[in-house]
Amino acid sequence: MSIAIIDLTDSSSFQRARFWVKELQNCEEHCKIYLCGTKNDLLEADRNLRQVVHDAQDFAEEIGAQHYETSSKTGSNVDGLFQKVAEDYSSSALQFMSGE
Numbered sequence: 001m002s003i004a005i006i007d008l009t010d011s012s013s014f015q016r017a018r019f020w021v022k023e024l025q026n027c028e029e030h031c032k033i034y035l036c037g038t039k040n041d042l043l044e045a046d047r048n049l050r051q052v053v054h055d056a057q058d059f060a061e062e063i064g065a066q067h068y069e070t071s072s073k074t075g076s077n078v079d080g081l082f083q084k085v086a087e088d089y090s091s092s093a094l095q096f097m098s099g100e
Contacts, residue, residue, distance in 0.1 A: 001032045001089060003081070008037040008052050008069065018059060025063070032088060033065040036081055041071040 004021050007013035017035070024031055037056050043049050053069065060067035068081040 001034070001085060001092075003034045003036050003085065004065075006035065006037045006052070006056050007039055008056070009039050009042050009046075009049050011052050011055075014052050014055055014059075021059075021063060021065075032092075033063060034081065034085060035060040035063075035065045035067045037067070037069045038072060040069040040076055041073050043069075 002021075002024055004017045004024075005013075006017045021033060021035075024033070035056055037053060043053065057067050059065075066084065068077055068084075070077045070081060072078065
């Protein structure tokens, strides 16, 4: 499992994350990826930044990743992301232990 972080206020951050996700997929083909956009609180102040969000959503769909938009400042959706990662990890560990 991997969490790729994108600064939603910086389009170059998205390009770098895209590169590293592809690198990860080359090394670990079946790695479950979570795409996490940060600084969601700043998007409300500047609607022009929404393009990075749309690009991230499209990329997440393309690679089969789950997409989250979070804010460290407000705490928005941070717990939801880590809760989902923990649930998925627990589920995959149980499947591994049961030999499925």
